[in-house]
Every structure is written in C-alpha cells, then in structure tokens.
Amino acid sequence: MPATFEPIATTTLGSAASSITFSSIPATYTDLRIVLVGANSASGSNCYIRYNGTTGASTLYSYTHISGNGSAASSGRATDDNKILLNVTSTTSTTVPMMTTIDVFSYTAATNRTCLITWSGDENGSGTVERTVGLYRSTTAVTSILLANSGANWASGTTATLYGIKAA
Amino acid sequence: MANTYVLIASNTLSSSAASVTFSSIPNTYTDLVLRTSARSTRSGIDDGFAVVLSSNTNTIYSHTSINGTGTAVQSDYNYNMSNFYAGHIFGINGNTTTSSTFSSGEFYIPMYASSNKKQLSFVGANETNATAVQIGAAALFWNSTSAITSISLSSLFGGDLMSGSSFFLYGIKNS
Numbered sequence: 001m002p003a004t005f006e007p008i009a010t011t012t013l014g015s016a017a018s019s020i021t022f023s024s025i026p027a028t029y030t031d032l033r034i035v036l037v038g039a040n041s042a043s044g045s046n047c048y049i050r051y052n053g054t055t056g057a058s059t060l061y062s063y064t065h066i067s068g069n070g071s072a073a074s075s076g077r078a079t080d081d082n083k084i085l086l087n088v089t090s091t092t093s094t095t096v097p098m099m100t101t102i103d104v105f106s107y108t109a110a111t112n113r114t115c116l117i118t119w120s121g122d123e124n125g126s127g128t129v130e131r132t133v134g135l136y137r138s139t140t141a142v143t144s145i146l147l148a149n150s151g152a153n154w155a156s157g158t159t160a161t162l163y164g165i166k167a168a
Numbered sequence: 169m170a171n172t173y174v175l176i177a178s179n180t181l182s183s184s185a186a187s188v189t190f191s192s193i194p195n196t197y198t199d200l201v202l203r204t205s206a207r208s209t210r211s212g213i214d215d216g217f218a219v220v221l222s223s224n225t226n227t228i229y230s231h232t233s234i235n236g237t238g239t240a241v242q243s244d245y246n247y248n249m250s251n252f253y254a255g256h257i258f259g260i261n262g263n264t265t266t267s268s269t270f271s272s273g274e275f276y277i278p279m280y281a282s283s284n285k286k287q288l289s290f291v292g293a294n295e296t297n298a299t300a301v302q303i304g305a306a307a308l309f310w311n312s313t314s315a316i317t318s319i320s321l322s323s324l325f326g327g328d329l330m331s332g333s334s335f336f337l338y339g340i341k342n343s
Contacts, residue, residue, distance in 0.1 A: 004173070005172055005173035005340065006172060007172055007341065007342045007343055010342045010343065035199060035276075035278055035342075037278045037279050037284075037287065066234065066236075066241070067234065067243075068232060068233060068234025068241075068242075068243025068244075069232065069243060070232045070243055070244055070245030071243060071244070071245075072243055073234050073236075073241040073242055073243040075241075096285060096287065096309060097284055097285060097286075097287050098287060099276075099278055099287040099288070099289060099307075101276065101289070118276075118289055118291070118305070119307075120287050120288065120289040120306075120307030120308070121232070121287070121307055122230050122231055122232045122245070122287065122306075122307035122308060122309035123230075123309060124228075124230040124247045124248065124309055124311055125230065125245075125247045125248075126232075126245075127230075127232040127245065127307055127309070128232060128307065129232050129233060129234050129243075129289075129305050129306055129307040131291075131305055157284070159279065161198070161342040163172075163340075163342075
C-alpha cells in the first residue's frame with residue numbers, strides 16, 4: 001500500500017518565537033494537515049494562520065467558528081479578513097499545552113482554499129473547545145503556511161508538524 | 169517512504185463488554201488516533217465514554233465540551249475527575265435509540281509519549297434519524313507528564329459496550 005500520510009516537516013521550538021513557518025511545501029499531495037501542540041508566553045493571545053506570505057493588508061480570508069467555554073456556546077464569523085484565527089474565543093495558557101489541528105484541503109487545485117481547524121484548550125477548571133472553517137480566496141497553490149501569534153510567543157517546546165495526505 | 173499512519177490494534181466486540189482496553193501501547197509513534205463506533209446497553213438514547221489513561225485514576229482529568237442537537241447548542245465542563253467524560257452525551261448511542269445505529273467518534277492524542285502534560289481532542293456524533301441526536305467536540309486535559317501506555321474505554325453511565333462496537337487505534341509518526 002502506498003504511503004498516504006507522510007510527514008513533510010516538523011518544527012520544535014528551542015526558544016520562544018512569535019511564529020512558525022512551513023515553506024517550500026511540495027505540490028505532490030492532495031491535502032495537508034498540521035498538528036500543533038504548545039503553550040504560550042502569555043495568556044489571551046490570538047493565534048492565526050496565513051498562506052503564501054500574505055500580510056495584514058490582505059482581505060482574502062474569512063472564517064466561521066463554533067465555540068464552547070464550559071458554560072456557554074457561541075458562533076461567529078469574519079469576512080474579508082487578513083488571517084484565519086485558530087482560537088477565536090479561546091484563551092491561551094502559559095502552563096497548559098493547547099492542541100490544534102489544521103486540515104487544508106486541495107491545496108494545489110484550481111479552487112479557493114478551505115481549511116478545517118480544531119482547537120482544544122482545556123485547563124482543568126476553565127478552557128475552551130472550538131471548531132472553525134476557514135476560506136482563503138485564492139486559486140494559487142499553497143506553498144507556505146505561517147502559524148503566528150498576536151501579542152505573544154509560542155513557548156519553547158512548542159511542536160508543529162506538517163503532514164501530506166495523498167488521495168492515491 | 170514508510171507509511172506513518174499505522175494500525176496498532178483494533179477490537180470489534182462479538183459480545184457485550186464492560187470495557188475495551190488498548191494496553192502496552194508502543195512509544196514509537198508521535199501521535200495516536202483512536203476511532204470508535206459504539207453503542208451501549210444503557211437504557212437511554214445516549215451515553216458517553218469514561219476514559220482512563222495508563223490505569224491512572226487520580227483526579228487529573230478534565231474536559232470542556234460543546235454539543236448541538238440540531239435545535240440547540242450547549243457547553244459544559246468537568247474538572248478534577250478520575251476519568252475523562254468524553255462525549256458524555258454524544259460519544260455512544262444508548263440502547264433505546266434507533267436500532268442498529270452506532271455513534272462515530274475520534275480521539276486525537278498528540279505527543280502521547282512525551283514528558284509534557286497532555287491535551288487531547290474528541291469529536292463524535294450519534295445521529296439516529298430521530299430528534300434526540302447530538303454532535304459534539306471536547307477538549308480533554310490530562311494533567312500528567314507521564315507517557316500514555318494504555319487507554320481504557322467504558323460506558324460513562326454504567327452500561328456495557330454492545331456487540332458490534334468497534335475501536336481502531338492508529339499511530340502517526342512525524343519522521
């Protein structure tokens with residue numbers, strides 16, 4: 001059986017950093033998956049993704065999320081944004097590792113790019129769980145992915161792995 | 169390149185059982201994925217998983233979850249527990265719901281052999297073509313730095329896991 005779930009790259013931070021970037025992503029897979037586990041240097045920061053070196057000036061992103069914090073559920077959306085938030089309502093922790101998975105579908109096809117994000121951030125007494133669908137309105141193949149923090153750093157030890165998934 | 173999404177073990181029940189345990193999990197993978205299809209003998213429309221890791225029943229388990237019924241959503245949590253309440257109303261079908269229907273679920277367990285505290289995720293649903301159905305997701309926190317060497321699942325409300333329930337444990341390597 002051919003291998004269809006292959007590690008492309010892994011980054012484990014030796015010191016705190018504001019972002020992790022996967023670049024030169026090969027076009028040989030069907031879908032991508034990122035698994036990121038780590039704490040933050042500060043609580044309450046926003047984590048997000050961008051593709052292909054786009055910046056804060058971009059308006060190509062939108063997303064819709066559903067979130068729960070243990071006592072209330074909520075849903076919201078953003079359009080014409082410059083990023084896709086990983087934790088729309090969730091706090092980040094300096095001591096408890098959060099976990100997120102990001103599935104990027106058909107990242108080389110001639111279509112806009114959708115992704116599905118899971119965020120798990122329970123902290124034994126507080127926390128959040130989220131699911132988000134994101135859209136990047138570009139038909140350009142995704143060749144790089146930025147995992148960034150707004151106002152904080154990924155803590156030392158944070159690990160992110162990029163996998164490639166083949167349909168055949 | 170070697171396949172990095174590997175079936176470690178599976179268990180499809182041929183008769184009802186109080187629990188299912190995957191033991192002696194090798195530490196040679198980076199992450200684990202546990203996929204479930206389950207129904208319990210509980211006299212009710214729904215059930216959930218009670219999950220114990222590495223036979224540790226200290227009060228180091230907590231969760232935050234969200235679930236929806238098709239008409240409403242809610243969120244809840246439990247903390248300082250002696251096991252995970254995983255999908256407590258959406259992880260398993262109870263035995264008074266539509267016959268021959270089984271819930272679907274997936275646990276993702278990253279860095280299970282590391283010396284870090286463990287944050288897991290669970291997503292599940294018990295669609296039954298009835299009004300009382302649930303879909304949900306949970307963040308599960310295991311406040312331990314020990315490696316996860318076994319996973320035990322049972323009915324949260326004391327039923328047995330029914331014949332036909334199936335469980336598949338996969339290992340994923342990042343290198």
